[in-house]
Amino acid sequence: MSAMPSMTSITPIRRRGLMLVLSSPSGAGKTTISRRLLEDDGAIAMSVSVTTRPPRPGEVDGKDYHFITVDEFNRLAGNHDLLEHARVFDNYYGTPRGPVEEALASGKDVLFDIDWQGTQQLAHNARADLVSIFILPPTVEELERRLRARAQDSEEVVAKRMSKAADEMSHWAEYDYIIVNHDVDSSVAAVRSILGAERLKRERQVGLADFVNRLRGQ
Numbered sequence: 001m002s003a004m005p006s007m008t009s010i011t012p013i014r015r016r017g018l019m020l021v022l023s024s025p026s027g028a029g030k031t032t033i034s035r036r037l038l039e040d041d042g043a044i045a046m047s048v049s050v051t052t053r054p055p056r057p058g059e060v061d062g063k064d065y066h067f068i069t070v071d072e073f074n075r076l077a078g079n080h081d082l083l084e085h086a087r088v089f090d091n092y093y094g095t096p097r098g099p100v101e102e103a104l105a106s107g108k109d110v111l112f113d114i115d116w117q118g119t120q121q122l123a124h125n126a127r128a129d130l131v132s133i134f135i136l137p138p139t140v141e142e143l144e145r146r147l148r149a150r151a152q153d154s155e156e157v158v159a160k161r162m163s164k165a166a167d168e169m170s171h172w173a174e175y176d177y178i179i180v181n182h183d184v185d186s187s188v189a190a191v192r193s194i195l196g197a198e199r200l201k202r203e204r205q206v207g208l209a210d211f212v213n214r215l216r217g218q
Helices: 030-040 070-078 097-105 116-129 140-149 157-167 184-199 209-213
Strands: 019-023 043-044 081-089 091-096 109-113 130-136 177-180
Touching: 019 030, 019 116, 030 043, 030 109, 030 130, 030 184, 070 081, 070 091, 070 130, 081 097, 091 097, 097 109, 109 116, 116 130, 130 184, 140 157, 177 184
Parallel strands: 019 109, 019 130, 043 109, 130 177
Antiparallel strands: 081 091
């Protein structure tokens, strides 16, 4: 009788990475959920967007965003070097194409913290690689409370974000999954479940045919 192979000798099935999008109105919790996911899962990395807005307190260039000028942004967009881009609150945001494509090909998942406009563009350009989740607040009152609690924005900006929230939430039906963020722990667990299932989809396991052929002795 032949010996069973040890667990250390088993080669993982080669997998293509996926693009995981988390969208929500400002203050609904997508940034907190994203950070928790990144802390716990080494197989996923954050997509670092370019933006023309100024840094907020504590943000680091190259880690939170690549902060660039409007002229630089227009050059990237004109050269089709952005996988998606959008104008949000009088500023521009975009995702550099090259790093994302390299990550997916190597089996790394890429996490996106973008709005519905960017998600639409990703769906148009790379639907097979996209998994999209929209995060809803439990109530409008809770959304406003969270915006004020983070103490990053002026009263004018808070009011502007609240007025924009209704329009943003109207795009919920364009997403693959919806999570109502009553509790951060439960929401993070839901995202992990979605990610785990999506990683196992047959079409993403690009090494599956070779694996099955080896099992069949071919």
